[in-house]
Amino acid sequence: MKEISVQEVQQSLKNGEKLNLLDVREVAEVQEDHIPGIINIPLGLLEFRLQELNKNTPYIIICRSGGRSGQATEFLAHHGYDATNMVGGMLAFKGKVE
Template identity: 55%
Template sequence: MKTIQAKEVETRYNDLNVVDVREAEEVAEGKIPGATHIPLGVLEYRMNELDKNTPYVMVCRSGGRSSQATRFLQDQGYDVTNMEGGMMSYNGDTEK
């Protein structure tokens, strides 16, 4: 599984396709600007919204759920990378 450090996402989020797999109440506290919100529990049903030719960075609170999402989407043929440490490690800009 490919990984990326939160520090790198902080400086490159404008150039990345971020997918936040946290629950709605977590995302309401702030998400990476421009991130697409698809909760992990519905990812299987909404993965068709993602393009298999586009690389994505998966994000959650601490990195656990996003690593599950990364493995799942990777098995489906998507180009995905897990952000290590999740939003707990992210100190960059956020939006509500």
């Protein structure tokens, strides 16, 4: 499974890079705080909403601590998507949130 650190994501965002961030937390969790510009598809709905994602687009997968995003990353990779797990999740994220 491909992984990226929270620090790498934060630095890329700080540098103005356009990242495709897929947050797999539940809607209520995302409403509390999230990285601006994320796509939110809760983990339990991911298999039903795959058509919303593009296999040619690299995605960084996010959750609260890295567990659900790890599951989602493996699931997406198995289905031919370019997915990378953000290790540590939102608990470790210190960048700008909404």
